[in-house]
Amino acid sequence: MRFPVRVLVTTAASLLAIGANASDLAKVRSLAASCANCHGTNGVAQPGMVSLAGQPKDLLLSNLMDFKSGKRPATIMHQLAKGYTDEQLAQMATYFASQKP
């Protein structure tokens, strides 16, 4: 029983954090999944790569907006960030902030 309860709690917490319904959560999760190749599953990265999980939402979002605008120089994130709307970046920031590091 332990595992399903934890999944439910995590899902409920994510829903509350995003302030959205289940289908919105599914959309955000699929957006966030495209970050997993580099930043790890749910933003928990392998050693040597920066984890997104549990970082403050405002910090995640300001970094993403700075990549998008070119204010923060990057090797790859400036290109990736341009592919998302500001709203999608905000949703992903909320999502990763609510993940357990």
Ligand code: HEC
């Ligand atoms: C191809 C690998 C790759 C993918 C995919 C990727 N990132 Fe990154 N990310 C990086 C690298 C590398 C950096 C360091 C900055 C740079 O050089 O681009 C970084 C840095 C970041 C940072 C700044 C972290 C910090 O604390 O300084 C954030 C936030 C971030 N990525 C979010 C995302 C999000 C959200 C996604 C999914 C939309 C994503 N990344 C997908 C490679 C990736």
